[in-house]
Amino acid sequence: MAKITYITHDNQNHTIEVQNGLSVMEGAVQNDIPGIDADCGGGMACATCHVYVKEEWFDKISAKEDGEEDMLDMAFEPKKNSRLSCQIIVSDELDGLIVNIPSKQG
Amino acid sequence: MIKTDALIIGAGPTGLFTAHQLKLIGLECEIVDNLDKIGGQCIELYPDKPIYDIPAVPECTGEELTNNLINQLKPFDIKFHLNERVDEVKKDNDNWIVKTNNNTTFLTPNVIIAGGVGSFEPRKFPIKDCEKFENKSIFYSIRNKKIFENKTVTIFGGGDSALDWAVELSKNSKINLIHRREEFRAAQATVDKVYELVKEGKISLFTRYQMASIKGENTLESIDIKSDDKNVKTLKTDYALGFFGLIMQLGPIANWGLNIDKKTVEVDTEKFETNQKGIYAVGDICNYPGKLKLILSGFHEGALAARACFKLARPNEKYRFEFTTSSKTLKDRLGVKSD
Numbered sequence: 001m002a003k004i005t006y007i008t009h010d011n012q013n014h015t016i017e018v019q020n021g022l023s024v025m026e027g028a029v030q031n032d033i034p035g036i037d038a039d040c041g042g043g044m045a046c047a048t049c050h051v052y053v054k055e056e057w058f059d060k061i062s063a064k065e066d067g068e069e070d071m072l073d074m075a076f077e078p079k080k081n082s083r084l085s086c087q088i089i090v091s092d093e094l095d096g097l098i099v100n101i102p103s104k105q106g
Numbered sequence: 107m108i109k110t111d112a113l114i115i116g117a118g119p120t121g122l123f124t125a126h127q128l129k130l131i132g133l134e135c136e137i138v139d140n141l142d143k144i145g146g147q148c149i150e151l152y153p154d155k156p157i158y159d160i161p162a163v164p165e166c167t168g169e170e171l172t173n174n175l176i177n178q179l180k181p182f183d184i185k186f187h188l189n190e191r192v193d194e195v196k197k198d199n200d201n202w203i204v205k206t207n208n209n210t211t212f213l214t215p216n217v218i219i220a221g222g223v224g225s226f227e228p229r230k231f232p233i234k235d236c237e238k239f240e241n242k243s244i245f246y247s248i249r250n251k252k253i254f255e256n257k258t259v260t261i262f263g264g265g266d267s268a269l270d271w272a273v274e275l276s277k278n279s280k281i282n283l284i285h286r287r288e289e290f291r292a293a294q295a296t297v298d299k300v301y302e303l304v305k306e307g308k309i310s311l312f313t314r315y316q317m318a319s320i321k322g323e324n325t326l327e328s329i330d331i332k333s334d335d336k337n338v339k340t341l342k343t344d345y346a347l348g349f350f351g352l353i354m355q356l357g358p359i360a361n362w363g364l365n366i367d368k369k370t371v372e373v374d375t376e377k378f379e380t381n382q383k384g385i386y387a388v389g390d391i392c393n394y395p396g397k398l399k400l401i402l403s404g405f406h407e408g409a410l411a412a413r414a415c416f417k418l419a420r421p422n423e424k425y426r427f428e429f430t431t432s433s434k435t436l437k438d439r440l441g442v443k444s445d
Contacts, residue, residue, distance in 0.1 A: 073350070074229055
């Protein structure tokens with residue numbers, strides 16, 4: 001279990017407890033956090049679950065696998081700290097993780 | 107106006123198998139899809155990715171699945187309307203009048219929405235000002251490459267479309283190519299060609315840059331691009347092209363008076379009918395308690411929706427359930443010999 005904070009574009013904080021093993025995307029979708037569309041359902045095929053990971057957390061989460069960077073090319077306003085939230089799997093180590101949701105997903 | 111027993115919106119796996127079921131039970135149908143090819147998400151998002159949970163198919167790629175479904179439709183004559191998006195669905199007594207953006211009009215008692223997560227549209231530049239230049243100085247696909255001759259064209263993106271067009275247009279235009287990182291995800295031969303053209307001075311390459319703002323009155327004049335470390339460059343340009351792939355938009359479906367929740371359409375689980383009589387939703391776009399977004403669920407939903415269509419298309423006939431293994435009627439429709 002980890003507390004994850006999602007900050008939406010209008011600066012609203014949503015802190016929820018997400019079960020270990022779920023992705024940060026699933027945590028958002030199951031709790032109706034606005035701004036994460038996840039059109040492809042976690043298949044790393046659409047870039048609509050794009051988030052910005054707070055700098056201090058960026059190095060602590062597992063590195064990008066092949067294909068994620070390619071998908072991020074298509075994301076809306078990608079930055080250095082961009083990730084696809086379907087590829088970040090929640091564990092105790094991620095307790096306190098903060099991610100920012102972009103203003104749009106496409 | 108085209109008259110048909112059922113119109114299917116979406117040529118993904120669910121739409122294709124639904125067509126199979128409709129034809130098998132003796133109904134006519136046509137299919138509309140906004141993409142230029144058959145296959146939906148399977149072909150657009152993951153043609154090469156293996157799928158492991160299609161019943162009786164241990165492993166196949168999105169492309170193989172699509173090809174198999176197309177093969178399964180071979181006995182039937184089905185008209186596809188590709189590159190067309192359904193914009194309007196209007197009630198006309200017991201029928202629906204359906205209109206596409208290409209002005210194709212259908213009259214049908216049954217409309218089956220097999221639209222996945224909506225229609226695929228090109229991803230656009232995040233800068234708001236770009237809208238006013240769209241289809242004038244800013245494009246997301248190319249219809250007529252002649253307009254770029256002897257002009258400066260600034261291309262954004264790092265995939266095959268961006269690089270292919272950079273190479274092609276560099277023959278007659280001055281090209282700026284902008285990509286957010288050093289690595290490209292295009293075919294290696296194309297990437298090599300681009301570097302060659304950069305060396306020859308035919309393409310100016312800016313990696314680790316993205317669009318920051320644009321300037322121009324009636325036509326585009328220049329673009330500011332910004333690097334990761336906040337370096338800004340101004341590029342004079344006549345045209346800008348963006349190749350960021352496609353995104354799914356629910357689009358006009360939202361205006362047809364259907365109950366929509368989180369981009370999905372509510373249906374019953376007997377006919378997969380929406381709150382509008384004669385409009386059904388199957389596959390990823392439908393929603394009911396327990397819905398699974400799996401291709402196999404779409405097949406089941408389509409099979410049941412097809413039976414529901416029979417009642418409205420042939421109000422004076424009774425639908426008879428038959429097996430393909432034993433029914434002579436079904437075998438005749440499939441064009442196979444009966445025992």
